[in-house]
Amino acid sequence: MIKKKYIDNLCIDIPININVNITNNILNISGNLGNIDLKFSDLLIINIIDNKIILKNNTLNHRYNKNNSYIKTIFSIIKNNIFGVNFGYTKKLIIVGVGYKFNLNNDLLIINAGFSHEIKYKFPNNIKINLLNNNEITIFGIDKQIVGKIASIIRNYKKPEVYKGKGIRYCNEKILIKQSNKKK
Known part of the structure; x- marks a missing residue:
């Protein structure tokens, strides 16, 4: 028989320059760069006690509880949002190819x-x-998900090809170049 671990509560420390408020299942996090609203389900209880955010299950019987992955996901999103309103997130894209360029x-x-x-x-x-x-851009924002999504959308316009490596790629992305078939 496999025993499953159940999460009773998770705790996140709130930095000094961050304000966190909860109203009607919406968590509002505001900091130096802006504010983010996060809506959460009734399966979760979020409390703010002594500059800490405490996440708890809202079900009585842990044996039948299946929302551990939901709690862990919300925990990670809250941590990312706190970091984002304090420092922000950046992604760098590079375009490679003759005549390929970005304009703003x-x-x-x-x-x-x-x-x-x-x-x-x-x-x-x-x-x-x-x-x-002309060949490099940086994308900056406070929400990690939105920055990653926009970088992915821009990259999908022209993905790097495998024979010459031409296209749009992330800054630290490595492309494996295939050898083309040459006639003897």
Whole structure:
């Protein structure tokens, strides 16, 4: 018989410059860079006691409780949000190829990636994209999920190919280049 571990409560320390409020199953976290609202289910009880966020199960019988993964996920999201409103998250993208480049026009990212047309991507107001040079951009925001999603969307416009490595890639991503078939 396999014994399962059940989580009774998890605890997160709140830094001094972060404000946390709970109203109607919505956790509001505000800091130097902005604020984030997180809605959570009734399966979870969140309390703030002595500058600590305490997460607890809302079910009486732990034997039939199946929301451990939900509690761990919310725990991780709250930790990421606290870090995000304090410091923020960045992703760096690089475009590789002859004639491939990024351009920035207010809240519009223009991508030239070898197609017959330019790709225009309008990014949200809470995200900042900085153009380091024609081939590199950084994406900055307070929500880790949104920054990762936007970086993924931009990368999917032209994924790196495996024969020459041309395309959009993350800064630290390594592409395995295949050897092409050559005639003898």
